Every structure is written in structure tokens, then in C-alpha cells.
Amino acid sequence: MTRDRGxxxxxxxxxxxxxxxxFLLRDVVPVISDAKLRYRVRAAENLLRLAQRxxxxxxxxVRDENGYLITGQMQQAFGTLDRLSDQLGDGTLDIxxxxxxxxxxxxxxxxxxxxxxxxxxxxxxxxxxG
Amino acid sequence: xxxxxxxxxxARRSDLIADxxxxxxxxxxxxxxxxxxxxxxxxxxxxxxxxxSGGQRAxxxxxxxxxxxxxxxxxxxxxxxxxxxxxxxxxPQLLYSSAMINVGRPFVITSVVGGTTIxxxxxxxxxxxxxxxxxxxxxxxxxAALHTAVEFSAGWQTIDPVADLEGHRxxxxxxxxxxxxxLSWLVRNRPSPIPLRPAHRDFRLGNLMISETxxxxxxxxxxxxxxxxxxxxxxxxxxxxxxxxxxxxxxIGTLHDLIESYEYHSGQKIDxxxxxxxxxxxxxxxxxxxAARPRGSAGGAAIEEAAIARQVCRxxxxxxxxxxxSGGATA
Numbered sequence: 001m002t003r004d005r006g007x008x009x010x011x012x013x014x015x016x017x018x019x020x021x022x023f024l025l026r027d028v029v030p031v032i033s034d035a036k037l038r039y040r041v042r043a044a045e046n047l048l049r050l051a052q053r054x055x056x057x058x059x060x061x062v063r064d065e066n067g068y069l070i071t072g073q074m075q076q077a078f079g080t081l082d083r084l085s086d087q088l089g090d091g092t093l094d095i096x097x098x099x100x101x102x103x104x105x106x107x108x109x110x111x112x113x114x115x116x117x118x119x120x121x122x123x124x125x126x127x128x129x130g
Numbered sequence: 131x132x133x134x135x136x137x138x139x140x141a142r143r144s145d146l147i148a149d150x151x152x153x154x155x156x157x158x159x160x161x162x163x164x165x166x167x168x169x170x171x172x173x174x175x176x177x178x179x180x181x182x183s184g185g186q187r188a189x190x191x192x193x194x195x196x197x198x199x200x201x202x203x204x205x206x207x208x209x210x211x212x213x214x215x216x217x218x219x220x221x222p223q224l225l226y227s228s229a230m231i232n233v234g235r236p237f238v239i240t241s242v243v244g245g246t247t248i249x250x251x252x253x254x255x256x257x258x259x260x261x262x263x264x265x266x267x268x269x270x271x272x273x274a275a276l277h278t279a280v281e282f283s284a285g286w287q288t289i290d291p292v293a294d295l296e297g298h299r300x301x302x303x304x305x306x307x308x309x310x311x312x313l314s315w316l317v318r319n320r321p322s323p324i325p326l327r328p329a330h331r332d333f334r335l336g337n338l339m340i341s342e343t344x345x346x347x348x349x350x351x352x353x354x355x356x357x358x359x360x361x362x363x364x365x366x367x368x369x370x371x372x373x374x375x376x377x378x379x380x381x382i383g384t385l386h387d388l389i390e391s392y393e394y395h396s397g398q399k400i401d402x403x404x405x406x407x408x409x410x411x412x413x414x415x416x417x418x419x420x421a422a423r424p425r426g427s428a429g430g431a432a433i434e435e436a437a438i439a440r441q442v443c444r445x446x447x448x449x450x451x452x453x454x455x456s457g458g459a460t461a
Contacts, residue, residue, distance in 0.1 A: 040430035043437045050440060068305065081305055088311030091318060095311030096453045104308055105450050111443040119444050 014055035021048035050115055059110045071107045140164055143176055147191050149233045151180070154226050162186065172198065173352075177242060190222060193237040203352040204228060204236030209286060210351025211238065213328060217279030219272060220347045245341040247349065249373035252335065253381050257342045266383025268345045269333075269366055270391025276328055276348075277359040278396055283328035289355045291411055292317060298418035304439075306421060308446035312414040312453065321358075321404045329357035334371040335380040359398065363388065364408030369448040370416050410452045417445030 011019065024045040032038040061069045068081035078084040087093040093100050112120035144161050152158040159180040167175040176191040192207075194200050208229050214221035222240035252258045252265075295313055302309075330337075331353045339347040365371070367378045367385065375381015379388045389400045421442045427435055 037430065040433050043433045047433065047437055047440075081307060085305040085307040085310045088307050089314050091314050093311065095308070095315050100311070101450060101453060104311070105447075105454075108308060108443055108446045108450060112447060115440045116444050119447065 014052050017048050017052045017055065021045045021052065024048070053114045053117070057110075057114055059113055060106070061110045061114075069111060071103075071110060074103060074107055077103075136166075140166070140176075143174070143191065143193070144178070146193070146233060146235075146237070147176070147178060147239070150191075150226055150231055150237065150239060153231050153233070172200075188242045189225060190240045190242055191237065192240070193235060199235060200352075201236050204238065206287070206354055207350075207352040208238060210330070210354035211240065213279055213282040213286075213354075214276070214348060214351070216282045217275055219276050219279070220345060221351070222347055222349070243339045243347040245339040245346045247336055247339055249335040249371075249375075249381070252340050253373055253375045258340065261340050261342055261344050262382050264344055265340075266377075266379040266385075266387035267391040269379060269383070270388045270393075271395045272345060272348065273330075273333065273359070273362050273366075274392050274395035274398075276330060277362070277398070279328055283356060286328055287355045288326060289331070289357060291357070291361070291415070292320065295411070295415060295418055298415070298422045301422035302418065304421070306417070306442065306446060308449050309414060309417045309421065312410060312417075312449045315453070316407070316411055316414060319407060321401075321407055324358055324404075326356040327359045328354065329359060329362050330354050331357060331361060331365065333362045333366055334368065335373060335382075336371065358404070358408065359396075360400065360405050360408045361412075363392065363400065364405055364412045367409060368412045368416065369451060370413070370445065406452075406456065409455075410449065413445060413448040413452045417442060417449055420445050 024041055029038055029041055029045070032041060060071045060073070062072060062075060064070045064075060064080045064082075066080055066082060070081045070084075074081070074084060078087070084093075088095055088100070095101060095104065109120055144164055147164075148158050148161060161178055162181045163179040165177050167177060172194075174193055174195055177188065178191060179186050179188045194204065204227075208224065208227045211221055211224040211227075213219070215224055222243050224238060224240055226239040228236040228238070246252065252261060292313075295316070299309070299313060330348060330351065332350055333348065337348065337350040338345050339349055366380060366388070372378070372381030377383055378385050393399055420438060423435060423438050
């Protein structure tokens with residue numbers, strides 16, 4: 001067995017995911033005649049792209065102790081997403097207040113960059129605050 | 131039905147339609163064409179044609195899929211179509227329904243209306259420019275006709291929008307600080323009650339049949355009920371229903387045109403603070419509805435469920451934008 005000396009390391013997880021997504025899109029989707037199955041394979045390809053973005057994102061999101069994505073600032077202020085949600089839900093915090101709304105906006109924009117980059121606003125400095 | 135082929139499904143629906151028409155008209159029809167309309171995961175819409183002496187007649191048959199029969203929603207749809215037909219709100223003509231004829235499952239048969247429901251066609255194609263020109267004003271006029279048709283709404287259900295949201299929240303399997311915070315804000319800032327009116331409650335691009343010259347029919351009446359009239363205007367303006375269009379009314383028209391037309395035709399003033407509350411509610415409602423979609427399927431269905439769950443952040447963003455856009459704003 002010969003080794004390809006051009007590849008120093010096996011592909012990392014994000015690259016494996018991207019390879020499978022590209023395979024589905026280029027080789028599988030074009031030969032599916034059933035419309036519903038084709039739609040679902042496209043959806044699967046999109047989910048793999050999403051997973052790839054999450055693996056490689058350089059934003060401010062981390063996983064809290066319960067597995068939720070959360071910004072570093074939210075984690076510092078509230079610890080967990082559950083605690084923040086509780087305080088917003090019971091009215092201790094007002095979602096529309098000037099200190100809370102920008103915090104949540106930053107958090108949602110970071111999630112959009114992974115799940116729906118087309119819907120995320122441009123990555124300008126003011127969107128990186130808060 | 132698992133493993134049911136499309137041909138088998140079509141044959142069974144054809145039999146069902148024939149049963150209805152035989153009971154209604156005393157003669158088993160000769161169905162010569164039948165197609166399933168695209169879209170609509172929650173309901174089947176079949177366009178069929180029967181041969182008649184001297185010609186043909188096309189109609190629409192709507193029923194629930196076999197795995198998801200919703201008797202109450204169909205009753206609501208029948209009530210909505212009935213009101214629309216009586217009050218002059220443009221809608222398909224209700225011909226037969228399960229309220230008139232029992233064939234063992236809920237259904238409606240209506241007239242066929244021409245046009246398209248595809249939002250991107252309406253928003254982008256040159257041919258629809260005249261329809262776009264008058265879209266916001268047409269919506270105002272139609273909603274005014276609906277909201278003033280009180281005499282035809284006897285027996286309509288009243289929906290408590292906050293209780294409705296809390297019902298959705300109970301089904302959500304994960305935490306959302308945005309949706310939970312918005313619900314709390316809605317409770318704290320709820321406007322005082324005003325007289326309720328018949329409302330469509332899903333009046334938006336996608337549920338409007340539109341020709342090149344304007345709105346032909348309002349479709350999908352399954353969630354209609356008595357509500358604050360501001361709800362329909364706010365829902366129409368939701369960011370979720372703009373389909374990439376830049377303007378607030380369905381991505382097409384201006385809020386000024388909508389409100390001016392509505393107030394002119396209804397004689398009722400629109401309160402901008404109340405409208406803002408309903409816009410926040412609309413965004414939150416759609417956020418909870420997206421987040422409350424069932425999970426736990428396997429295979430391809432699980433793919434769709436996972437994709438929807440990860441898109442809830444779009445609705446969360448819309449909620450925050452509505453909250454930032456305080457009462458009276460026109461964005």
C-alpha cells in the first residue's frame with residue numbers, strides 16, 4: 001500500500017463533513033428523480049454545511065454547561081442560557097431594555113452566521129459589540 | 131399511509147370526490163383530470179376536472195392528509211369561506227363541504243381561482259408590476275371588508291393570542307431567551323381590549339392568489355377567528371412574510387398605503403402603538419410555531435425537522451428587530 005505523501009494529516013472533521021455535502025450535491029442530487037427525496041437530500045446537504053460552519057466558526061459562541069450555544073459575554077453575565085431565559089421569562093430582565101437587547105442581538109447574529117448566513121447582517125464592527 | 135404510491139393516493143381521492151359529487155348532484159361524475167397542487171404540507175389541494183354534457187367543469191378539492199386529520203381546522207376553514215363569500219371578500223366559492231355532505235372525513239370543494247400564490251413571482255416578475263402597485267391598498271380594502279363583516283361571524287371562535295403563544299411555548303423542547311423574553315414583554319405591555327372582529331389570522335403573501343392585475347382570492351382560512359383587527363395588518367407586515375422584498379407590506383407595499391386604504395374603507399383608525407404590539411406578537415408567534423415543530427422522527431423527516439429547528443434564529447432575529455422598531459415606525 002502506498003501513501004499519498006501530499007497529505008500530511010487525515011482530513012479534519014469539518015473537511016469530512018464538507019466532502020460528504022459536496023458529494024450529495026454533485027453526485028447524488030442530480031440522479032434522484034423523486035422530488036421529495038431530492039428535496040430532503042438537499043436539506044441534508046444544507047445541514048452538513050451548517051455543521052461545517054459550526055465546527056469552523058471563529059465567532060464568539062461557546063457551549064454552556066447544558067450544551068446551548070451562548071456568547072462569551074452572556075456566559076460571563078449569566079452563566080447559562082437557562083438562567084438568562086428564566087430571568088427574561090419572569091420579567092426580572094426586560095428584553096427591550098438598552099442593556100439586554102444588544103446582548104441578545106449579538107447572540108442571535110452569531111447563531112445566524114452559522115445557521116442562516118444569508119439572513120445575518122454584514123459583519124461590521126458595531127455588530128461585534130455587545 | 132406508509133408505502134402509498136402517488137397513483138394509489140390519487141385513485142383514492144378521486145373516489146372520494148366522486149362520492150361527494152354523487153351525493154350532492156345525484157350522479158357519479160366522470161373525473162377526466164386530477165392534479166395535486168404543489169406546496170402545502172398540512173393539507174392536500176387537488177385540482178380536478180369533470181366532464182359534463184357540453185363541456186367540462188374544474189373545481190378544487192381540499193382535505194387533510196391521511197395521517198393528520200384535523201376536523202376543527204376544516205370547520206374553521208368552512209366558516210371562513212362562508213363569511214368571505216357572503217361578505218364580498220375575494221375567496222374561492224365554497225361549493226360543497228363536510229358540513230353539508232358526510233363522506234367520513236372533513237373536506238371542501240371550491241371553485242378554481244386563477245393566478246399564483248408564489249411570493250417570489252409576485253415580488254420579482256415584471257408581469258406582476260400592476261399587482262404590486264396596488265397591493266398594499268388592495269390588502270387594506272380587503273381586510274376592511276373582512277373586519278366589518280361582523281354579521282356573518284356568529285359562532286366564530288375568539289382566540290386569546292397570549293394564551294395561544296403560551297400553548298406553543300409548552301411544546302418547545304429547548305430554551306430561547308429571545309422568545310421567552312418577548313412573551314414576557316407581550317404580557318406586560320398588552321393593550322387594553324377593543325371590540326373583536328372577524329379576522330383571517332394568516333393573511334399574507336403565500337395565502338393570497340394574485341393575478342397580474344391584483345389579488346384574486348384570499349386562501350387558507352383554517353385559522354380564522356375573532357380578533358383585534360390590528361392582528362391581520364401586523365401579520366401581513368411580518369418580516370417572515372416579505373420573501374426578500376424590501377417593503378413592509380408583504381415585501382411589496384408601504385405601511386402608509388395599507389393603513390390609508392384600511393382606514394378609508396373600514397372607518398376605523400389604526401393605533402400605531404397597538405400595531406407595534408401585534409407586530410412583536412406576530413414575530414414571536416411565528417418563532418414559537420417554528421420552535422414547537424415536533425421532533426423525533428427518523429430518516430428524511432428528521433432531516434426536515436432538524437433544519438427547521440436550526441432556523442428558529444431567523445425568527446428570533448425578527449423578534450428583536452420588531453422590538454427595536456418602537457411603536458409608530460414604518461420599517
